[in-house]
Structures are given as C-alpha cells and as structure tokens.
Amino acid sequence: MTTTPPRRIRRRARRWAGRLRRVPVVGALLPRPRVSSRGATPPPAVASAVAAYEAGHLALAWDRFQDVPTADWRRWALEEYLRSGLAHDRASVLTSLRELVADPTADVAPGGWDVAVGLAFAERESDLARSLYARLDDAVTSRDRTERHVRESRDWMRSWVERDPVSASAPAVAPxxxxxxxxxxxxxxxxxxxxxxxxxxxxxxxxxxxxxxxxxxxxxxxxxxxxxxxxxxxxxxxxxxxxxxxxxxxxxxxxxxxxxxxxxxxxxxxxxxxxxxxxxxxxxxxxxxxxxxxxxxxxxxxxxxxxxxxxxxxxxxxxxxxxxxxxxxxxxxxxxxxxxxxxxxxxxTVSTVFPDLVDVPAADAPRAYVDVPADQVPEGGVTYRHGDDRIRTTPFVDNLLRAAALLETYRTQHSGLVTSRLHAYLPARSLGMDAEFVPPKPSDPRFAGLIPLDDQRLSDIRTGITGLLEQVLDSILDGAAPDEVYALWREVTAERVADARSRHEAPAATPVRSRPLPAVRARGVLVSRAGQAPAAVEPAANGHEVVVVVGRGAVTDQLTALLASLDAHSRQPVRVTLVGPGAGDVEIAAQPAVEVRTVETNGSTVDIVLTLGDLLPDVDLAVVLPAGAVVHEDLAALAGLDLGGRVFAAPNTQALRRSSGFGVIEAAAVRLGADTDRSTELRRIAYQAHAFDFDAFDVDVLVLDLAAMRGSGQVSDALAQVEAYGLRLREALQLLAGPDRALVPERWAVRRGLAPRTGAALEIRA
Incomplete structure (x- = not known):
C-alpha cells in the first residue's frame, strides 16, 4: 500500500484548502479557506477526488479519479492521483507516468515532476525514473524561480537516480x-x-x-x-x-x-x-x-x-x-x-571510545540543555541542538567525528545534562554524567525498558551488549563462516530469548476495577409506535433494535433526522433505545412510526457499550449508531449481518493514517505519560493477545451480540482494562477483539462527503 508522509499531507492540505472551498458541497466540509497557490478553482471532479485523498481515503480517491480527465489531474492533482493509484492500480499509474513523460505539452509544475521521479524511483522503475528526472531537470533549469525544496530535491537526486536497486556486488576483498x-x-x-x-x-x-x-x-x-x-x-x-x-x-x-x-x-x-x-x-x-x-x-x-x-x-x-x-x-x-x-x-556503551578524564568539570560548571523547550531552560543556560540540516549534506565520517567532539564537550565543560533526546541522555549516562531525561512523551514506545534507568540497570544493559558483541565479533574476525557465526549468535542469546518469551507470555495481572459499572437510573418510553400504547416496550417480532449512546448535551435535532430516516426506509419494526446520562433529557417533537425508549444511566460511553447486555436485558442483538447518523436503506441488511460467532461487527477504518489496530492501542499507551510501567504492560498485553498487525476499525457503527456479552469473562476483563489504562471505546474494542470481529460493510459507515460511487447506505453527518 502506498502511503503519504504526514508533513507532505499537511503542506498539500494547506495548499488545497483554498481551492476546495470554492467548490460547492466539497468546500463545506473543509476548514477556513486559505489562499490558493495557483489562484484558480479546480474542476469539481478533481476537488472531490482530492477531498477523499486528504481525508486519507485512498481507495475512494482513486475511484473518484476515474471521472477526472488526464489533463486535469496532471495540472491540479498529480501527486494525489499517483499515490492513490499506486495503492490500488499500479499498472495503470505506471502507464500514465510513461505517457506523461512522453508528452512534451504536459502541464506539470516542477514540484509535480519531483513527486513523479520519487514515486517511480520507489517503485523500482529505474528507467522511468531517469526519464522523469530529465523532465524535472529541464523544468527547474528553464524557470527563473522554483521552490527551494524542489531545487534541493533535484540536486540531491542527481546521483541517486542513476543507481539501480539490484544489490550489486563490489569486488571481493583479499583472502x-x-x-x-x-x-x-x-x-x-x-x-x-x-x-x-x-x-x-x-x-x-x-x-x-x-x-x-x-x-x-x-x-x-x-x-x-x-x-x-x-x-x-x-x-x-x-x-x-x-x-x-x-x-x-x-x-x-x-x-x-x-x-x-x-x-x-x-x-x-x-x-x-x-x-x-x-x-x-x-x-x-x-x-x-x-x-x-x-x-x-x-x-x-x-x-x-x-x-x-x-x-x-x-x-x-x-x-x-x-x-x-x-x-x-x-x-x-x-x-x-x-x-x-x-x-x-x-x-x-559509547564510553568505549572516550579516554578516562583526568580533570572533571567543577561542580559549579554549567549544565548543558540539549533540545529542551525554551521555557524549561534557566536564564543564561547553555543550549545545544542535535538536529541540523547541514548534517544531511556532511560526509558520514565528518559527522561521526562531530558526534565524538560533541560528547567530549558535554563531559568536559558541563557538570550535568538535561535533554529530551534519548541519544544525548544515554550517552551522557554512559560517560558518567549527571543526566536528566525530559522527553515530551515519556511513554513513547522507543523508551520502554530504558526509562527510568538506575545505575545497575544501565550497567546490565551495557555489559550485556558488550558481552554479546565481543563473542560474535571474535568469531567473525577469526574468519568463521556465516552459518557458524549465526549458530553462535543463537547460542549466546538463547537464554535471553527464553527470558523474553517467558515475560511476553506471562499472564497479565488482572486489574481490579474500583469504579462502579453503569447503572440504570430511569427507564421510559419517549415515542411509541403508531397504534400501540406508550407502555409497550417489547419490539415487534423480527424487529430491529437500534441503540444510541447519549451523553450530556443537545442531540435532539440529530436524533430527529435519524428517526425520520429509519421511519422512511425500514420495512420491519424498529425500536430505538437511547442509553446514557443524557437519555432522559431528549425531546422528540415529531411522531415517527419508530418506538423510542430511554434508559438513563451514569457512566462513560465505553463503559456503557461494554455493559449494554446488562443494561438491556430484553435485547440479544443491537445495532449501535451515533446520533448523527442517517440511513438511506433498510436497516435489515445491517441488523442481519452474520457475526460468525463473534461478539460484534465493526467497519474497517478507511482513513489510511488510522488503519493500524496496534496504532490505536499505542495511542492509549502514549497517553499514560510518565507512568511508563503501565504503558509497557498495556503494550505487552496487546501483543500477547494479537499478532502484529491487524486492520483498525471504527466504532461509530457496531452490531453487538448482547447475549454473548452478558457474563462474558472477556468483557469483564475489558471493563477492568478500561479503568486501569484509561482506554476509550475504540481502543478498548481493538484490545478486546483485535482482528477477531465481523465486518460492517463500508457502505454502512460512510463519513459525510466520502460516499463511494455505489452510494451510502448509512451516512455519519456529525
């Protein structure tokens, strides 16, 4: 799958915002307009495709690009066309690129040629990349002004584009x-x-x-x-x-x-x-x-x-x-x-290449502040930065010696060091400095096991690395064959691997839930089905149960639209149950032929959804919808999904940047901040339960087997984990099920403005 770098997405999103705002319907979905870089309005078909792309829906973008003439996507959306197409129809895109490079009249800006070169290069289409590079070079050379980053990219790529990714052999070294x-x-x-x-x-x-x-x-x-x-x-x-x-x-x-x-x-x-x-x-x-x-x-x-x-x-x-x-x-x-x-x-272990100091800095020597936010640096503090664009253009050996000189400066001129950089903190500790680590996200996955770090743990890590590499490098330098070296590596690491597996597989300590589960405060019938008494609460035979979780706040207008759509499209009886702290506050003025009952409870959304089986003892299967949903087809197709013995069905996340299931859980782990033990344990639980990775899913639209959820040990564990790790609904369900859930078809969970050509069966408008 072809992805797009976040920085590029943000840059292009800013550029496109002004353009798309001028297009009817599409513009209403976007934030406040900005100035267009080309000062013109793109055709609606282009705007529609780009809106899908910027939302991360590459499949939908590619589908919409089928309605865009070649000249238009070349001029207005070359990058969006190429990236969405490479993810879904590589052969067609490569054909389009070959036609593009052969067309002397193609209306493409230098930045577009730059993008095309990079993508052809990444796809290992070396000859095509070289041809595109020639067009890029001509486009840059022929203009008096070109964006700086495009010129830099052109110059940088000059040597790379001549290479082929073939793992070429250099001559063998001497025996x-x-x-x-x-x-x-x-x-x-x-x-x-x-x-x-x-x-x-x-x-x-x-x-x-x-x-x-x-x-x-x-x-x-x-x-x-x-x-x-x-x-x-x-x-x-x-x-x-x-x-x-x-x-x-x-x-x-x-x-x-x-x-x-x-x-x-x-x-x-x-x-x-x-x-x-x-x-x-x-x-x-x-x-x-x-x-x-x-x-x-x-x-x-x-x-x-x-x-x-x-x-x-x-x-x-x-x-x-x-x-x-x-x-x-x-x-x-x-x-x-x-x-x-x-x-x-x-x-x-970097201390290996630093001679012992004869004279250590005085106790009153200044502390070094390395990539620390300005508001955390005292007045007059000595600051350093590890990031510098010049490093990119400096030869490796010079950077290597620069790194050594920088660490030498830290240890000879400063009494201590404060840093947000792991590779300033750990080297400083290795060199015996008093160092403080102040990362913006202490629960970053890269730090698990490295912070907090006492002297004994530091010693264990570096002596462990030194011991392992000493043995394997001795074998390599002694001329051992690769099979012998790898056999030795497996031997010397076997105990460590066994310990890691034991830790990985160890049962998680069952969290003890102290927060009470949601409880029903009041039940009532808000709107009854036509011709039935208000006291009726049982749905008709073969009817469908829709649940909407209602927090505090006005949702009456949204619910009115949802009820009207259910009334218009349902061939079978439908009952809507409003559950949550705000259920008793809702008023419905219209009288649709849909029964609406209220179950007022306390608790958060995640707790309510996980306990719906107990809150609604008369319901065995429910469709959970957001208040802002509108259905365009009979709900029977959704309510009748075959769950295949699974507890619930949910739709795949369509936005590419949110498509990793473990990425969802990772967000919860990072949110734990300085509680690094808890974040590490949450990750371990997730990786123990599910193999990396699985498709993330959204939770606005769910089909729940409430009968299976009642009394489920997994659900009970999930409720405890919600409290122990501060999980939100989407996070809790990814952790609970991983890939083991049924699929809600994409048409039944369409975000506003992102409907496929076949149309939306259910649209989420808010």
Whole structure:
C-alpha cells in the first residue's frame, strides 16, 4: 500500500484548502479557506477526488479519479492521483507516468515532476525514473524561480537516480580480510536523510565494539579507515580487547537504501537503530538489506506496519535472534514468532571510545540543555541542538567525528545534562554524567525498558551488549563462516530469548476495577409506535433494535433526522433505545412510526457499550449508531449481518493514517505519560493477545451480540482494562477483539462527503 508522509499531507492540505472551498458541497466540509497557490478553482471532479485523498481515503480517491480527465489531474492533482493509484492500480499509474513523460505539452509544475521521479524511483522503475528526472531537470533549469525544496530535491537526486536497486556486488576483498559495513544515514529522499547527530552517536557506540580490539587493522574506505584507527587510539586501557588479529575492510552502506550500493560478498554489519524511513512516502523500506550484507541485529527498533512485510519478517527470523532496543519491539516481534530479546540501546556503551578524564568539570560548571523547550531552560543556560540540516549534506565520517567532539564537550565543560533526546541522555549516562531525561512523551514506545534507568540497570544493559558483541565479533574476525557465526549468535542469546518469551507470555495481572459499572437510573418510553400504547416496550417480532449512546448535551435535532430516516426506509419494526446520562433529557417533537425508549444511566460511553447486555436485558442483538447518523436503506441488511460467532461487527477504518489496530492501542499507551510501567504492560498485553498487525476499525457503527456479552469473562476483563489504562471505546474494542470481529460493510459507515460511487447506505453527518 502506498502511503503519504504526514508533513507532505499537511503542506498539500494547506495548499488545497483554498481551492476546495470554492467548490460547492466539497468546500463545506473543509476548514477556513486559505489562499490558493495557483489562484484558480479546480474542476469539481478533481476537488472531490482530492477531498477523499486528504481525508486519507485512498481507495475512494482513486475511484473518484476515474471521472477526472488526464489533463486535469496532471495540472491540479498529480501527486494525489499517483499515490492513490499506486495503492490500488499500479499498472495503470505506471502507464500514465510513461505517457506523461512522453508528452512534451504536459502541464506539470516542477514540484509535480519531483513527486513523479520519487514515486517511480520507489517503485523500482529505474528507467522511468531517469526519464522523469530529465523532465524535472529541464523544468527547474528553464524557470527563473522554483521552490527551494524542489531545487534541493533535484540536486540531491542527481546521483541517486542513476543507481539501480539490484544489490550489486563490489569486488571481493583479499583472502583473509574481513569486509565490514558501517550503516550510514543517506537516503534517496533528501528530507529523509538524517539531520540528527544522535544517529551518528549510535554509530560511534557500535564502532566502539570494533575499535576496542587491539589486533585489528583497518583498510578499505580511506577516510573511514583513518577515523576508525583514530578512535582505536581513544579506547581506555581497561576496555581494550585483544581478540583475533584481523585486517578489516570497511565501507559505509546507507541503512535505508542499501540495495542501491555495491557491496563485497559476505560483508558483515551490526544492524541497529530505528527503521522508519520509507522511500518517498511509499510502503517500500530498506529491509531486507543488500543481498551481500550479513547483519547481526542489536539495539533494533521497528514499529512500521508497512515495513514488516512477510518477506521482512522471514528475513528477521533467518538472521535472528533480534536484539531490541526496547521492550515494545521485543513484544511486537515475539507476537509474529520472530525470536527476540531486550538488548537495550547501544549508546549506553559509547564510553568505549572516550579516554578516562583526568580533570572533571567543577561542580559549579554549567549544565548543558540539549533540545529542551525554551521555557524549561534557566536564564543564561547553555543550549545545544542535535538536529541540523547541514548534517544531511556532511560526509558520514565528518559527522561521526562531530558526534565524538560533541560528547567530549558535554563531559568536559558541563557538570550535568538535561535533554529530551534519548541519544544525548544515554550517552551522557554512559560517560558518567549527571543526566536528566525530559522527553515530551515519556511513554513513547522507543523508551520502554530504558526509562527510568538506575545505575545497575544501565550497567546490565551495557555489559550485556558488550558481552554479546565481543563473542560474535571474535568469531567473525577469526574468519568463521556465516552459518557458524549465526549458530553462535543463537547460542549466546538463547537464554535471553527464553527470558523474553517467558515475560511476553506471562499472564497479565488482572486489574481490579474500583469504579462502579453503569447503572440504570430511569427507564421510559419517549415515542411509541403508531397504534400501540406508550407502555409497550417489547419490539415487534423480527424487529430491529437500534441503540444510541447519549451523553450530556443537545442531540435532539440529530436524533430527529435519524428517526425520520429509519421511519422512511425500514420495512420491519424498529425500536430505538437511547442509553446514557443524557437519555432522559431528549425531546422528540415529531411522531415517527419508530418506538423510542430511554434508559438513563451514569457512566462513560465505553463503559456503557461494554455493559449494554446488562443494561438491556430484553435485547440479544443491537445495532449501535451515533446520533448523527442517517440511513438511506433498510436497516435489515445491517441488523442481519452474520457475526460468525463473534461478539460484534465493526467497519474497517478507511482513513489510511488510522488503519493500524496496534496504532490505536499505542495511542492509549502514549497517553499514560510518565507512568511508563503501565504503558509497557498495556503494550505487552496487546501483543500477547494479537499478532502484529491487524486492520483498525471504527466504532461509530457496531452490531453487538448482547447475549454473548452478558457474563462474558472477556468483557469483564475489558471493563477492568478500561479503568486501569484509561482506554476509550475504540481502543478498548481493538484490545478486546483485535482482528477477531465481523465486518460492517463500508457502505454502512460512510463519513459525510466520502460516499463511494455505489452510494451510502448509512451516512455519519456529525
């Protein structure tokens, strides 16, 4: 599936807001207008397709683009057309791109050519990408003014576009020499190349395990070999390791695009860090690595749904066990049956390349503030930033030495350090500094197991990493065959993997719910069916039960529209039950042939939905709708869904950016803030219950088997988890069911303005 980077979405959304506001109907759905960059109004068909795209509905956008003439999407919405099409009809889009590049009259701005180059490149259509690049180059060169980011992208891509992702082999190194690749941070997309010196701090720490060996000589890339020899001289005597004598030929390989490099056969690398940067916002990542790379995974983090394809999962199994930087990644990989263990972060070992200080900073030396919000820095505080665009254009070796110099500054000129950056905090701790970690989101999944971090835990992490890498690097440098090295890796990590599995599979401590469950305060009949007494509360035979949860606040107008639509389209009796704290406050002026009863309760929406079976003992199956829903067809099709023995049915989330089930649960975990133990446990429970990943679902429209929910142990556990972890309804149901739920068809849960060509059976207007 092709995705779109959030920054690009926001930028294009701002650009399009002004255009779409001018289009009838579409404009009403968008926020306050902004100035259009092209100062004109797009055709309605284009506006409709782009509105769907900006809402994250790529399938709907592509469907609507079928009504857009070629000239219009080229001029107005080239990126939206290409991205939505690549997600749903790749062959057609590639044909369109070939026709585009061959058309000398195509009305495409330089930014459009830039997007087209990147997408063709990501799709591994190398010849097409080169042809498109020629058009981009001509478009930029022929204009006096072009957006800066487009010019930068053109210049950046010049060398990349000539490469092919074929895992080409460089000549083999001399017999007896060990080839070793250092992961660098270049990227075909300029803005995805690393601008964070903290990445190079990680590299410095990893290389410390290689340069601490006294009998290793470096050759290969001359500048890199010289830098490693220099680092070798910085290792304190107490950390030096004799090990096997070896000549090591070193190269750099870009972590996120290694397949575009030339790599000698059987080149070893230590694979670490966060694998997050796709090619040009698509679903293509840098894993698996170049075919000639032999990775040993340690201090690894991943969380991207599109990254973990079946091919990548098999690759990780083949090269595992995977040493993970955090417990989140451990639980994620174990849920997919990938052997994994907690290694912690390799930056805890960066002290390997720092000589012991003779003179430490005085106690009154200033503290360093690294990427700390200005309002948290005292007057006169010394500040540093780890992010700098110049890092992208600086050679790797220079950044590596810059990282070493920056850490040297921290430890020699400051009495302590305060930072929001993990790769400033952990290295400072490794160097013996007094460091305080102040991240904006303490429950970020990358930190699980790393904060809080006392001295003993810090020591355990770095001695663990050092011990593991010492054994495996000894084997590599001694000339062992890959099979032997991986067998050793499995052996030395076996106990850690077993411990991780035991922790992962351990039963969760059952939370004790202290908050009372929702209770019925009053029942009543608001509107009775025509011809029946107001006291009637039982639905007619073969009728349908609709439940609307009503909080405090006016929903009368919305409910009136819902009732009218049910009255107009239902062939069988329908009863609507209003449940919640605001149920008794609703007044319905009209008299539709739909019975409306009220069940006034206390409690939150999530508690009410989970206890509907007990609140409505006379109902076994219910359709839950929002007050702002309007039906356009007979509800029988929805109420009669085959649940297949499942407790409920829900519609898939159509917005691409909200489509990860674990992403929904992750939002709840992050919200726990400084309570990192609780957030880590919530993630563990989720990964224990469900394999990564499953399609997220929305909860505005539900079909509930209330008979199955009554007395259900799973529902009771879910109610306890709601209180223990502060879960909202969508989060609680993802955790409860994961992928194990029936599907509400898309037509029965359509957001206003996002109806497919076939029309909406149910529209959510508010």
């Amino acid at each position: 007896g020499t060990v080839p070793f690749a250092v992961l660098a941070y270049g990227h075909p997309g300029r803005r995805r190349a690393s601008a964070n010196i903290g990445d190079h701090v990680q590299s410095l720490a990893v290389l410390g395990h290689l340069v601490r060996r006294t009998k290793v000589r470096f050759e290969g890339d001359e500048r890199l070999a010289t830098a490693l020899t220099e680092l070798q001289g910085r290792v304190p005597d107490r950390l030096r390791h004799d090990g096997p004598a070896a000549d090591v030929s070193v190269i750099t390989v870009d972590r996120d695009a290694s397949a575009y490099a030339e790599v000698p056969p059987q080149t070893w690398t230590i694979a670490f860090g966060w694998y997050m940067h796709a090619l040009f916002g698509t679903s293509r990542y840098g894993l698996p690595f170049h075919a000639n790379l032999l990775p040993v995974f340690v201090s690894f983090h991943c969380s991207k749904r599109d990254l973990l394809t079946p091919e990548v999962v098999d690759y990780l199994r083949e090269h595992g066990p995977i040493g993970c930087r955090d417990w989140t990644t451990v639980d994620l990989l174990l849920s997919m049956d990938v052997p994994a263990f907690f290694s912690g972060c390799v930056t805890t």
